[in-house]
Structure formats: C-alpha cells, structure tokens
Amino acid sequence: MAEGKSHPQKLLLFYLNDQRLFGLGTLKIREIMPYTPLSRLPKSHGAVVGAMNFRGSTVPVIDMAYAVGYPAMSQEDRKTASIIVTDVQRQEIGFLVRNVRKIIETQWKDVMPPPKSLGDRAFITGLLHLDNEIIQLLDVELLLARVYPESINPSEVVLTDVQREILKGLNILLVDDSQVARKQLSDALDSxxxxxxxxxxxxxxxxxxxxxxxxxxxxxxxxSDIEMPGLDGYELTFNVRDHNSLKQPYIILHTSLNSEMSVSYATQVGADEALTKFDAEELMHAILRGAEKR
Structure with a gap:
C-alpha cells in the first residue's frame, strides 16, 4: 500500500485584464517569455493572433483574454505582455496574457469547484482564495475546444465482437472536472x-x-482525471486502495500533462495505469486490459 501524502501543486498566476487573477498549473507550462512578433495564420480562429517559432517548432499563439470573452489585447498592450508556452493534450500552444504575477504552491484540496451558477460556458475549473484574492483556475481543455472544435471529435476505435461484449458487461465510472474531457470520455464509450x-x-x-x-x-x-479541485485523482486512488473491504476497481488515471512525473506518482498511489488524455483508442484498450483482470 502506498503511503498517503500531500501532493502540492504549483500554479502560475497571471492577469488577462487589470483586475482578475487567473491560475494555470505549472506542469502544463514549457516556458514563459516576453511577447515577440508573430507570423500570421490565415483562416484561423479570431483568438489565434499568430504563430511563433519555439525550439524549432511552429506554435500557434492564442489571445487568452479574447478566447474566454474579454476584449482582445491591443497592439500597445502586447508590447508589455507575456506568452505562456504550454504542453497540453500532446500539443504545444502559446497563450498571450497581459502580465505574469508569480508562482505559488497550493494543494488541490484547497481548490473549490466553481459555482454552478456560472453555467457550462464558464472557462473555470476551480477557485482558490489567496491573501484576500480569488484566483480562477482556467479550463484550458474547454478553451482549446472552442478555438479548435475539431480537436474534441473522438477517433474511430475498431473493436472485435468479443471485445464489445466484454465492455458491455462492465460497471464503469468516469470522473473529470472538465466538461470537455467528460464529453470526450463519454463520446468514446457512447460510440x-x-x-x-x-x-x-x-x-x-x-x-x-x-x-x-x-x-x-x-x-x-x-x-479519473488527476488534476481536480477537492479530492484529486491521486487522493481518490489512495482512498479507494485504503478501503480494504471494498472490491477494488481497475483504476485508470489520465492527465492533460505530458509528464513522466504525473505517471510515476499515479502508480505510486495505486493506479493500474496512467494516460495522457485524450486518445480514444488508448482509453478503450486500457479499459479492456482492466476487464481482463476482473
């Protein structure tokens, strides 16, 4: 049995306008850099302000404020802005933000779910109180789904008749705080x-x-997702494994982070597998592997 312990989360805090403070997990971040002139990307979404060269790769840059519903950043504002280069869902994306404040360390258990009154269109996965300020944690998956709607369409997975029958007999529970991730998971199984x-x-x-x-x-x-407000995927897994009387499920943790550390820690707390989301075929075959061990 793995020993339970806290799993701190570092957050980069930044502004999209002059008042609201936002947060993004640092494991998603490759680099923070000052604004640099960008190349135009014809026929792209309005929030995509251009592309930059990053370590030999062409990376699209999204005006994060505009993407979530605030006014677009002016050319004058861009002169003092920053670009946060991220690695999310196996792709590199740059986000243009007004300015970066600092990096803090917190626990997922201290992050509160957003109020239901915000509705399904809110780009927020959680709220954190810090020094009399409210930090809003951005739902990057939802943001990217709005800018690149084709990215959430599940790929076709080919299964044998035997595999289909195996899947139909399972009791499967999905848990994710991101509405986009929930839809991707659900669509894969619904299909x-x-x-x-x-x-x-x-x-x-x-x-x-x-x-x-x-x-x-x-x-x-x-x-289960790993990065969730309250009881995150690591703690959920540990709590499940700690219930000796509970018939133990096959646990698949998934994350939007391309991080060996996330995968390693997932196995330490008792997960059977850890995946970087989202790939429908990988998920389906992971579920089948779990079914074979039931």
Whole structure:
C-alpha cells in the first residue's frame, strides 16, 4: 500500500485584464517569455493572433483574454505582455496574457469547484482564495475546444465482437472536472454502446464507489482525471486502495500533462495505469486490459 501524502501543486498566476487573477498549473507550462512578433495564420480562429517559432517548432499563439470573452489585447498592450508556452493534450500552444504575477504552491484540496451558477460556458475549473484574492483556475481543455472544435471529435476505435461484449458487461465510472474531457470520455464509450456513469469530482466518485459496492454491483473500472479541485485523482486512488473491504476497481488515471512525473506518482498511489488524455483508442484498450483482470 502506498503511503498517503500531500501532493502540492504549483500554479502560475497571471492577469488577462487589470483586475482578475487567473491560475494555470505549472506542469502544463514549457516556458514563459516576453511577447515577440508573430507570423500570421490565415483562416484561423479570431483568438489565434499568430504563430511563433519555439525550439524549432511552429506554435500557434492564442489571445487568452479574447478566447474566454474579454476584449482582445491591443497592439500597445502586447508590447508589455507575456506568452505562456504550454504542453497540453500532446500539443504545444502559446497563450498571450497581459502580465505574469508569480508562482505559488497550493494543494488541490484547497481548490473549490466553481459555482454552478456560472453555467457550462464558464472557462473555470476551480477557485482558490489567496491573501484576500480569488484566483480562477482556467479550463484550458474547454478553451482549446472552442478555438479548435475539431480537436474534441473522438477517433474511430475498431473493436472485435468479443471485445464489445466484454465492455458491455462492465460497471464503469468516469470522473473529470472538465466538461470537455467528460464529453470526450463519454463520446468514446457512447460510440460503442458501452454503459457507464459519470461525475465531476473525486469525493462524489468515492461515495458512488462505496454505494455501488454496498449494493452488490461494485465498480469494475474507474477512469479519473488527476488534476481536480477537492479530492484529486491521486487522493481518490489512495482512498479507494485504503478501503480494504471494498472490491477494488481497475483504476485508470489520465492527465492533460505530458509528464513522466504525473505517471510515476499515479502508480505510486495505486493506479493500474496512467494516460495522457485524450486518445480514444488508448482509453478503450486500457479499459479492456482492466476487464481482463476482473
């Protein structure tokens, strides 16, 4: 059994306008650099302000303020702006922000889910109180889905008849705080007529696991995001493994971070697999591997 311990999260704090403070996990970030002149990208989304050369690769740059509904950054403002180069969902994307403030260290358990009143169109996955300020954690997956809607379409996965039957007999629970990630996961399973249940946070997932076990239909496969407010994927996994009386599910953790550290820590806390999201075929075959061990 892995020993439970806190898993600190570093956040980069920055401004998109003069008042609101936003946060982004540093594991997503490759580099922070001052604004540099960009090459035009014809026929691109209005939020894409151009492209830059980054370590030999062409990286699109998105005006983050405009992408989430604020006024676009003016040419004058860009002179003192910063570009945050990120590595998310296996692609490098630059985000233009007004200015960078600092990096802080926090715990996911201190991050609160956003109010439901914000609705499904809010680009926020969580809120953090810090020194009488409210930091809004951005839902980068949702932002990218709005700019590149084709990126959320699941690829076709070919399964044998035997594999389809195996999947249909499973009790699968999906948990993710990002509405885009939930849709991607759901679409992948819906396309194969595989039944499942879904929730948005780790604590509810743990409660459902315990209830399902008590009802005599334990969860076979748990597919969970890692970075979530409250009970994150690491803590969820540890808590599940710590319930000795619970029939143990096959646990697949997934993350938008291309990080060996994230994968390594996932196995330390008891996950059976860790994936960088999202690839429908990888997910389906990970679920099948779990089914073979039931």
């Amino acid at each position: 194969k007529n595989v039944s499942y249940s879904v929730t948005t946070n780790g604590q509810d997932a743990l409660d459902r696991l315990l209830k399902a076990d008590g009802d005599g239909r334990p969860v076979d496969i748990l597919v």
